[in-house]
Amino acid sequence: MKYSKSTILTMLCIVGILSIGVASMSGFSTSDTSETTASDDSSDDPFSKVMQVLTHKRCVNCHPAGDAPRQGEDSHIHYFDVARGEDGHGLEGYTCNTCHQDENNHYSGVPGAPHWGLAPRSMAWEGKTPVEIARQMMDPKRNGGRSHKDILEHLTEDALVLWAWNPGVDAEGNAREIPPVPKEEYIVAVKEWIEGGAIIPAQ
Amino acid sequence: MKVTFTINGKPSSVEVSDGNSPLLWAIRDGLDLKGTKFGCGKAACGACTIHIDGHAIRSCSYPVKMAEGKTITTIEGLAETNHPVIQAWKEEIVPQCGYCQPGFMMATAAMLEQNPNPTDDDIDQNIINVCRCGTYYRIRKAIHKASEIQLKSSINESQ
Numbered sequence: 634m635k636y637s638k639s640t641i642l643t644m645l646c647i648v649g650i651l652s653i654g655v656a657s658m659s660g661f662s663t664s665d666t667s668e669t670t671a672s673d674d675s676s677d678d679p680f681s682k683v684m685q686v687l688t689h690k691r692c693v694n695c696h697p698a699g700d701a702p703r704q705g706e707d708s709h710i711h712y713f714d715v716a717r718g719e720d721g722h723g724l725e726g727y728t729c730n731t732c733h734q735d736e737n738n739h740y741s742g743v744p745g746a747p748h749w750g751l752a753p754r755s756m757a758w759e760g761k762t763p764v765e766i767a768r769q770m771m772d773p774k775r776n777g778g779r780s781h782k783d784i785l786e787h788l789t790e791d792a793l794v795l796w797a798w799n800p801g802v803d804a805e806g807n808a809r810e811i812p813p814v815p816k817e818e819y820i821v822a823v824k825e826w827i828e829g830g831a832i833i834p835a836q
Numbered sequence: 837m838k839v840t841f842t843i844n845g846k847p848s849s850v851e852v853s854d855g856n857s858p859l860l861w862a863i864r865d866g867l868d869l870k871g872t873k874f875g876c877g878k879a880a881c882g883a884c885t886i887h888i889d890g891h892a893i894r895s896c897s898y899p900v901k902m903a904e905g906k907t908i909t910t911i912e913g914l915a916e917t918n919h920p921v922i923q924a925w926k927e928e929i930v931p932q933c934g935y936c937q938p939g940f941m942m943a944t945a946a947m948l949e950q951n952p953n954p955t956d957d958d959i960d961q962n963i964i965n966v967c968r969c970g971t972y973y974r975i976r977k978a979i980h981k982a983s984e985i986q987l988k989s990s991i992n993e994s995q
Contacts, residue, residue, distance in 0.1 A: 731891070731893055740856065741878045743879045
């Protein structure tokens with residue numbers, strides 16, 4: 634109800650929706666995490682493969698630094714003043730599920746996956762380096778008390794995370810970009826990295 | 837495929853060849869409930885807003901197959917109960933052309949369920965539908981009016 638001229642023009646021209654990223658991180662249990670560092674910056678090691686995915690727009694769009702999701706290939710602020718809300722699933726009368734359902738909608742171009750929503754503020758990845766993201770992700774004080782096992786499951790089994798490899802098409806029918814590492818390769822890399830001690834490079 | 841649900845308090849079903857077709861088509865063309873409007877077809881404008889299990893949903897982007905077993909309310913359902921939003925919209929003479937108004941009214945009713953006494957900021961943040969006639973000022977007044985009617989009604993019921 635507070636549309637500027639430019640916002641309305643944007644709605645008219647770009648109502649194509651919503652390439653939102655992935656990965657809500659809430660509701661976890663115990664932790665057995667402690668940070669370990671090493672100095673491996675190879676781009677082909679498991680850590681780097683994992684981080685090539687986690688820093689991709691399909692993930693970061695819903696791990697924003699602020700209270701608004703980002704969307705699209707250019708990660709612009711989500712149109713229509715969409716906001717985080719108290720639980721990361723939108724506002725009282727206007728939740729994520731008002732538009733986003735459990736699967737992609739190829740008619741409208743609205744993406745969807747189970748429990749569509751934002752990651753908690755403590756798990757904001759936008760603007761952070763891979764090392765910073767990893768430290769944050771493995772820190773039980775910031776990751777909702779998740780253990781290594783919990784993180785492993787979230788990264789490799791959560792339907793919302795894996796949506797990144799099945800992101801559907803936008804309102805114009807254009808396929809959304811998927812992360813640069815194939816899903817199966819990414820899953821193997823996550824397991825190798827975490828089961829190997831979740832060692833985080835020094836930088 | 838057959839999809840069965842409750843709509844405006846009545847058991848109903850539709851037969852569709854494509855379960856992914858929009859629920860909006862089933863409501864308008866299958867059940868002949870024409871109050872819910874098609875606007876943008878991309879979940880952006882809000883003209884097609886209905887309630888599914890009490891939550892505001894953009895029916896143009898909701899596959900009909902997902903409606904199986906759900907409880908749906910459309911603007912016709914709101915009218916049948918003379919919902920406070922209906923009363924307020926009439927009192928404030930909100931519509932101009934009226935096309936988008938059912939969506940606004942459904943969005944408002946959903947918000948009032950969660951927030952019975954919204955501030956102007958709450959309205960700005962929650963009611964993001966589009967009205968090409970620019971009736972936003974009257975909509976805002978009507979939302980406050982609907983809130984008053986609803987609160988008075990709930991007080992009377994509790995006495």
